[in-house]
Amino acid sequence: MLSISEIFESVQGEGPSRGKNVVFLRTAGCNLRCTWCDTPYALELKQGTRMETEQVVDKIKKCEPKHIVLTGGEPMIQQKLLRPVFEKLSDYYIEVETNGGFSSELDEFIDQYNCSPKLEGSGNKKYELKLLPNEKTWYKFVIDNEEDLNETLEYISQYKLPSKRIQLMPQGKTKKEQEEKMEWVEQVSREHDFHFTPRLHILNDFR
Numbered sequence: 784m785l786s787i788s789e790i791f792e793s794v795q796g797e798g799p800s801r802g803k804n805v806v807f808l809r810t811a812g813c814n815l816r817c818t819w820c821d822t823p824y825a826l827e828l829k830q831g832t833r834m835e836t837e838q839v840v841d842k843i844k845k846c847e848p849k850h851i852v853l854t855g856g857e858p859m860i861q862q863k864l865l866r867p868v869f870e871k872l873s874d875y876y877i878e879v880e881t882n883g884g885f886s887s888e889l890d891e892f893i894d895q896y897n898c899s900p901k902l903e904g905s906g907n908k909k910y911e912l913k914l915l916p917n918e919k920t921w922y923k924f925v926i927d928n929e930e931d932l933n934e935t936l937e938y939i940s941q942y943k944l945p946s947k948r949i950q951l952m953p954q955g956k957t958k959k960e961q962e963e964k965m966e967w968v969e970q971v972s973r974e975h976d977f978h979f980t981p982r983l984h985i986l987n988d989f990r
């Protein structure tokens with residue numbers, strides 16, 4: 784059975800689809816432990832509710848948007864169990880928030896990958912990027928300070944990530960933290976010809 788943290792309708796707050804009405808499908812369990820993780824309630828598989836495929840599909844269908852944001856935790860650790868869910872939702876636009884540590888076995892269902900590799904500044908050990916550049920994939924880096932930026936630039940160079948698919952996002956779990964870093968991160972995004980993404984859900988205080 785799937786381990787699900789929550790399913791709810793809201794507005795995508797960050798990344799290329801920000802501002803869109805979506806259904807969030809948040810799975811439980813993550814292979815990483817970022818020091819600034821904003822979903823500590825979804826880190827362990829056992830923190831989730833056990834749900835059958837049909838229960839997940841029904842709950843998603845009760846929401847209005849036909850656009851799913853699969854997130855976590857790290858959703859790809861349950862990708863085998865997610866296959867039958869997406870088989871029943873073939874008319875939905877599906878985007879995935881992933882840390883990039885897993886290759887995708889769900890590619891036929893996925894319209895967009897928002898891959899956010901976690902670097903050493905996050906408190907995790909370096910790991911291999913498995914989600915390599917393709918036409919569906921965007922890369923989003925969480926930037927807290929100058930060291931994060933330098934590490935990000937090295938990483939982009941190592942994996943030859945295309946600048947037109949890079950987004951820099953300020954680290955910050957509160958509106959104050961976001962506002963303190965936004966101007967600088969926006970400026971360095973422009974300097975390096977990357978995109979900048981704010982976190983609208985934090986700035987506007989919506990879920």
Ligand code: SF4
Binds near residue numbers: 901
């Ligand atoms: S990868 Fe995401 S869910 Fe996992 S610890 Fe880091 S921020 Fe939290």
